[in-house]
Amino acid sequence: MAGKFDEIYARSINDPEGFWAEAAEDVHWYKRWDKVLDDSNPPFYRWFPGAETNTCYNAVDRHVEAGRGAQNAIIYDSPITGGVQRKITYAELQDQVARFASVMQAEGVGYGDRVIVYMPMVPEAAIAMLACARIGAVHCVVFGGFAPQELATRIDDSEAKLIVTATCGIEPGRTVEYMPMVTEAIDLAKHKIGRIVVLQREQHPVETVAGRDVDWHEAVAAASPADCVPVKATDPLYILYTSGTTGQPKGVIRDTGGHMVALKWSMKNIYGVEPGEVYWAASDVGWVVGHSYIVYAPLFHGSTTILFEGKPVGTPDAGVFWRVLSEHNVSVMFTAPTAFRAIKREDPEGKLIKDYDLSNFRTLFLAGERTDPDTLHWAENNLKVPVIDHWWQTETGWSIGTNCIGIEMLPVKAGSPTRAAPGYDVQILDNDGSELPRGEMGAICVKLPLPPSCFPNLWNASDRYIESYMAEFPGYYKTGDAGYLDEDDYIFVMTRTDDVINVAGHRLSTGAIEEVLASHPDVAECAVIGVADQLKGQLPLGFLVLNSGVARDNQDITDEAVKLVRQEIGPVAAFKTVTVVDRLPKTRSGKILRGTMQKIADSEDYKMPATIDDPIILNEIEGALKTVGYARN
Ligand code: COA
Numbered sequence: 001m002a003g004k005f006d007e008i009y010a011r012s013i014n015d016p017e018g019f020w021a022e023a024a025e026d027v028h029w030y031k032r033w034d035k036v037l038d039d040s041n042p043p044f045y046r047w048f049p050g051a052e053t054n055t056c057y058n059a060v061d062r063h064v065e066a067g068r069g070a071q072n073a074i075i076y077d078s079p080i081t082g083g084v085q086r087k088i089t090y091a092e093l094q095d096q097v098a099r100f101a102s103v104m105q106a107e108g109v110g111y112g113d114r115v116i117v118y119m120p121m122v123p124e125a126a127i128a129m130l131a132c133a134r135i136g137a138v139h140c141v142v143f144g145g146f147a148p149q150e151l152a153t154r155i156d157d158s159e160a161k162l163i164v165t166a167t168c169g170i171e172p173g174r175t176v177e178y179m180p181m182v183t184e185a186i187d188l189a190k191h192k193i194g195r196i197v198v199l200q201r202e203q204h205p206v207e208t209v210a211g212r213d214v215d216w217h218e219a220v221a222a223a224s225p226a227d228c229v230p231v232k233a234t235d236p237l238y239i240l241y242t243s244g245t246t247g248q249p250k251g252v253i254r255d256t257g258g259h260m261v262a263l264k265w266s267m268k269n270i271y272g273v274e275p276g277e278v279y280w281a282a283s284d285v286g287w288v289v290g291h292s293y294i295v296y297a298p299l300f301h302g303s304t305t306i307l308f309e310g311k312p313v314g315t316p317d318a319g320v321f322w323r324v325l326s327e328h329n330v331s332v333m334f335t336a337p338t339a340f341r342a343i344k345r346e347d348p349e350g351k352l353i354k355d356y357d358l359s360n361f362r363t364l365f366l367a368g369e370r371t372d373p374d375t376l377h378w379a380e381n382n383l384k385v386p387v388i389d390h391w392w393q394t395e396t397g398w399s400i401g402t403n404c405i406g407i408e409m410l411p412v413k414a415g416s417p418t419r420a421a422p423g424y425d426v427q428i429l430d431n432d433g434s435e436l437p438r439g440e441m442g443a444i445c446v447k448l449p450l451p452p453s454c455f456p457n458l459w460n461a462s463d464r465y466i467e468s469y470m471a472e473f474p475g476y477y478k479t480g481d482a483g484y485l486d487e488d489d490y491i492f493v494m495t496r497t498d499d500v501i502n503v504a505g506h507r508l509s510t511g512a513i514e515e516v517l518a519s520h521p522d523v524a525e526c527a528v529i530g531v532a533d534q535l536k537g538q539l540p541l542g543f544l545v546l547n548s549g550v551a552r553d554n555q556d557i558t559d560e561a562v563k564l565v566r567q568e569i570g571p572v573a574a575f576k577t578v579t580v581v582d583r584l585p586k587t588r589s590g591k592i593l594r595g596t597m598q599k600i601a602d603s604e605d606y607k608m609p610a611t612i613d614d615p616i617i618l619n620e621i622e623g624a625l626k627t628v629g630y631a632r633n
């Protein structure tokens with residue numbers, strides 16, 4: 001007999017319009033849709049065309065009107081600043097967001113305009129995002145660990161009207177000064193931005209630039225609240241740039257209506273959370289997890305969200321997660337496995353957990369990278385709650401594969417994010433597009449149409465949308481991940497099929513790092529691979545072939561290469577290891593054998609590629625890897 005999950009899943013696939021129309025009843029609409037799904041122009045599908053709504057109204061005002069005004073909407077907990085905390089009720093959030101929306105309007109920002117939000121993990125980041133949504137502007141949040149060049153690329157691509165920033169972020173042992181980076185990015189960008197709203201932080205006050213900078217606190221204090229503006233369900237809520245195969249990131253568009261419907265639905269059905277409960281996603285607003293599960297979903301649901309500015313270890317110790325869970329009565333938490341590996345390394349026996357009362361804590365969700373069985377079992381044994389791996393991407397905004405514990409908890413299989421979530425028809429395809437039998441590894445694809453919240457397009461890049469995701473397997477979305485389904489339809493996500501690597505749950509493109517390395521004047525050719533790392537999952541590792549006649553010390557060149565990547569991409573690239581080689585292994589047609597190099601680095605078995613030009617080079621690569629601590633076994 002089919003279980004409850006099977007029934008709901010089958011309905012979502014057999015009658016997607018009925019399924020999502022029902023879920024949409026949980027959202028406030030100013031005007032209802034003409035059609036649930038417009039499928040007239042594949043692969044460009046649109047959910048809820050004709051409807052009008054407002055994301056901020058659904059996240060904030062609606063709850064104040066329904067009597068939740070005095071409930072905490074956001075709890076800001078910042079161990080990195082030495083313990084600053086702030087609790088913001090829904091009523092206070094409404095006031096702050098409405099005033100900041102009016103500040104942006106005074107700066108000429110209106111419906112459809114783009115606003116860059118380049119901020120650390122402070123409540124004002126969420127306020128700025130919600131304020132954009134309130135007036136129909138499109139936010140474009142840029143992670144603070146990206147360098148000015150990356151910020152400039154996003155300014156140019158989005159053609160934003162305004163930047164909202166803060167004077168600093170705080171990383172262990174250093175203050176990250178935002179203003180010099182913003183100034184440099186503005187200078188680098190071709191698209192010119194004349195105005196910046198600056199949040200002065202007491203940890204690092206700065207002199208503002210007259211005529212360019214607007215002081216957040218002063219402007220908000222003087223502003224009168226702005227109302228929510230009805231927008232189309234199909235209008236973009238935000239653009240979030242993510243790594244592609246080149247240095248040019250992809251601007252993933254999130255639409256307004258579908259996003260709200262799917263995320264609201266997910267809170268109860270996937271996470272098993274009730275309105276009024278406390279939910280904590282320990283990520284950063286700069287990533288998709290932060291957009292969906294620090295800001296939007298918990299607020300759509302009338303829950304309380306935690307905005308945590310700190311690290312899993314060192315702020316001040318490996319017990320900080322348990323302190324936050326206990327102190328704020330968190331019911332459900334979501335983070336990346338790498339955070340748990342960091343804690344496990346410092347406190348292998350989980351002794352610090354015993355100092356805290358975690359009786360209210362029910363479930364831990366992990367995502368961002370595959371949860372390795374060791375980490376899964378450590379978390380299960382020490383926390384004594386279900387630990388759920390779930391798989392998703394910036395492109396989808398919510399999980400593709402998960403265990404819907406709010407519907408029915410299915411048995412956990414280590415190494416699998418469980419089953420396809422309702423709305424996703426996941427299939428494993430062979431190179432020729434045919435479906436592979438259970439247990440066989442292939443490209444993980446989702447049959448179109450994708451469910452609500454999934455990206456309807458890339459910003460200003462419809463051709464790239466088709467070419468990167470839709471062209472190879474017509475009628476399917478290619479996830480870029482490879483893996484298999486087992487006999488119970490459990491998904492196993494094993495590796496990427498492109499050059500994306502996953503470093504501490506952050507998605508990076510080796511192609512983008514190669515572009516930076518290639519710009520070094522002494523470098524003739526280069527390659528970057530992702531090597532296994534016990535803490536971060538993967539780390540980038542570079543190989544440089546120098547121009548002939550370069551007589552400088554290799555160490556100087558590799559030091560410069562590391563510095564260059566930090567300067568051009570940012571510290572988040574975690575690029576620290578690079579080695580000089582005489583030549584790179586290639587196929588006879590000239591393709592660099594990155595996959596084989598990665599296997600050698602990780603001491604995995606590999607097959608000699610039949611098309612290799614000169615097998616001897618692999619010995620040279622192995623030798624070079626040994627000098628930097630890899631290929632040891
Ligand atoms: N602004 C500026 N710099 C930042 C930054 C930010 N917002 N976030 C990270 N960095 C810097 C770090 O300080 C570090 O710099 P360093 O080279 O000078 O030490 C560098 O970027 C690499 O950061 P990270 O990969 O995060 O490594 P880490 O050693 O600082 O921390 C973990 C390791 C595991 C503790 C950390 O990655 C973590 O907490 N991860 C949680 C997972 C997560 O949030 N994933 C998001 C998707 S769910």
Ligand code: AMP
Pocket residue numbers: 242288366367368369370371389390391392393394395417479480481493495496502505506507
């Ligand atoms: P991002 O777009 O930054 O969220 O990264 C998405 C990519 O991270 C996916 O395509 C996967 O490669 C990887 N990923 C995220 N979650 C998981 C998971 N639970 N298991 C395996 N891989 C994951």
